[in-house]
Amino acid sequence: xxxxxxxxxxxxxxxxxxxxxxxxxxxxxxxxxxxxxxxxxxxxxxxxxxxxxxxxxxxxxxxxxxxxxxxxxxxxxxxxxxxxxxxxxxxxxxxxxxxxxxxxxxxxxxxxxxxxxxxxxxxxxxxxxxxxxxxxxxxxxxxxxxxxxxxxxxxxxxxxxxxxxxxxxxxxxxxxxxxxxxxxxxxxxxxxxxxxxxxxxxxxxxxxxxxxxxxxxxxxxxxxxxxxxxxxxxxxxxxxxxxxxxxxxxxxxxxxxxxxxxxxxxxxxxxxxxxxxxx
Amino acid sequence: xxxxxxxxxxxxxxxxxxxxxxxxxxxxxxxxxxxxxxxxxxxxxxxxxxxxxxxxxxxxxxxxxxxxxxxxxxxxxxxxxxxxxxxxxxxxxxxxxxxxxxxxxxxxxxxxxxxxxxxxxxxxxxxxxxxxxxxxxxxxxxxxxxxxxxxxxxxxxxxxxxxxxxxxxxxxxxxxxxxxxxxxxxxxxxxxxxxxxxxxxxxxxxxxxxxxxxxxxxxxxxxxxxxxxxxxxxxxxxxxxxxxxxxxxxxxxxxxxxxxxxxxxxxxxxxxxxxxxxx
Numbered sequence: 226x227x228x229x230x231x232x233x234x235x236x237x238x239x240x241x242x243x244x245x246x247x248x249x250x251x252x253x254x255x256x257x258x259x260x261x262x263x264x265x266x267x268x269x270x271x272x273x274x275x276x277x278x279x280x281x282x283x284x285x286x287x288x289x290x291x292x293x294x295x296x297x298x299x300x301x302x303x304x305x306x307x308x309x310x311x312x313x314x315x316x317x318x319x320x321x322x323x324x325x326x327x328x329x330x331x332x333x334x335x336x337x338x339x340x341x342x343x344x345x346x347x348x349x350x351x352x353x354x355x356x357x358x359x360x361x362x363x364x365x366x367x368x369x370x371x372x373x374x375x376x377x378x379x380x381x382x383x384x385x386x387x388x389x390x391x392x393x394x395x396x397x398x399x400x401x402x403x404x405x406x407x408x409x410x411x412x413x414x415x416x417x418x419x420x421x422x423x424x425x426x427x428x429x430x431x432x433x434x435x436x437x438x439x440x441x442x443x444x445x446x447x448x449x450x451x452x453x454x455x456x457x458x459x460x461x462x463x464x465x466x467x468x469x470x471x472x473x474x475x476x477x478x479x480x481x482x483x484x485x486x487x488x489x490x491x492x493x494x495x496x497x498x499x500x501x502x503x504x
Numbered sequence: 505x506x507x508x509x510x511x512x513x514x515x516x517x518x519x520x521x522x523x524x525x526x527x528x529x530x531x532x533x534x535x536x537x538x539x540x541x542x543x544x545x546x547x548x549x550x551x552x553x554x555x556x557x558x559x560x561x562x563x564x565x566x567x568x569x570x571x572x573x574x575x576x577x578x579x580x581x582x583x584x585x586x587x588x589x590x591x592x593x594x595x596x597x598x599x600x601x602x603x604x605x606x607x608x609x610x611x612x613x614x615x616x617x618x619x620x621x622x623x624x625x626x627x628x629x630x631x632x633x634x635x636x637x638x639x640x641x642x643x644x645x646x647x648x649x650x651x652x653x654x655x656x657x658x659x660x661x662x663x664x665x666x667x668x669x670x671x672x673x674x675x676x677x678x679x680x681x682x683x684x685x686x687x688x689x690x691x692x693x694x695x696x697x698x699x700x701x702x703x704x705x706x707x708x709x710x711x712x713x714x715x716x717x718x719x720x721x722x723x724x725x726x727x728x729x730x731x732x733x734x735x736x737x738x739x740x741x742x743x744x745x746x747x748x749x750x751x752x753x754x755x756x757x758x759x760x761x762x763x764x765x766x767x768x769x770x771x772x773x774x775x776x777x778x779x780x781x782x783x
Binding site: 436 | 715
């Protein structure tokens, strides 16, 4: 297998190389033989979803995900309605962009609340509201469990098991899950849960980042380049493949140190790390 | 019940009021009617374990824990031997101090390693080495699961379930677990695991801190005063009591904002918050 063949399943989430414009991202990614990109709503809306779809198609790139919807744990009616409207808009954008995967981050605990179970139940209610809309557009909602360090302020769904418990209330083509190494690497139950997710056709996306310390203030932008940290990335790939997943392997690293470097160089490094630490 | 009666089970871990000397800690704590203190090895060694024991006894205070031993995940033989020696010294100090509880933090992944399961197995091996020594001294090793955000650099035991899986390989009087709200609050399995721990007589210590965000750089010193955060503290107390636990309720908050304030004032506030949010 040539390196370029090895890169066909690789996708680069654009936050990994945030400073690149969409045309730069498309050009640099395609010339390395990388198969796809994961995109974010703000840059896609600025460029126009249809134009972004055309751009990626012209470069032979798959759009492996749109990030992201979700944030529907508010208890107050007006806030809930606004969140649902925003998620319908995200589903429209995903359809126009030509991706089947809208990544969802559930949202945290509303201010002053301490009831995680009720907040998770509101996630299920929001999914139920959105499911028919998603199905009509041919877009799958991919619920992403985030690391437990985000449970209060960002995502009350902390484990792959919890994400599957929610997703399995809906048909597999409407709601799947994201398996992200950064969020799940510490959990000894993950191999079993990946197997469960695969058996039931629930793995909508597989994302990679490495775990490095010390964590920065706010713990949002401290993800590590592949191979720099504690995660056995190859084990995750093996587990997802054993579970039948054949989809994209999307690298999503939020790290200001990468953003300060030349984007093309970061893409080359990421591709090399992928070949070395994942394949 | 008078407030002072309500405070009999309360214990203050000295890191909550770090600037207080041991005599100040003893005096201020006892005059509020608080029942106990949790102590750390460095200040205890400086003061002398036997003198510290006398001081606390004179003030009618229980020493509810000594923090801490552990950090035995090294794979290299010399480092393992050094860690075991240090833990034997900690067990001696605990015995001399008159506490039955030595808190253990397992240690993280050695540099460059990615195998959490093997690191956890080395924790079990260390416990097996130390158990007879602990038994002779009448000190129980209390294995503390830390939040998964510490899994790589501090503690490969991330859930109460994992801590119990390790502890249950040994007699209950040799190895117990610490139930700490800060580390466990996000985990939906915790009520069941506390019940399991209680049934089998494994709860060696119950510790409290609240979860507040944003987390600071390094995520060590960001614990919240009781009532300031996302944790349902009363639910944890109820679960531990339903599981048969009648021991101390030790407040352990690492937070520089508390250290900048007058220690006696922080103790009064902590006692008031305990009465309001825990009892």
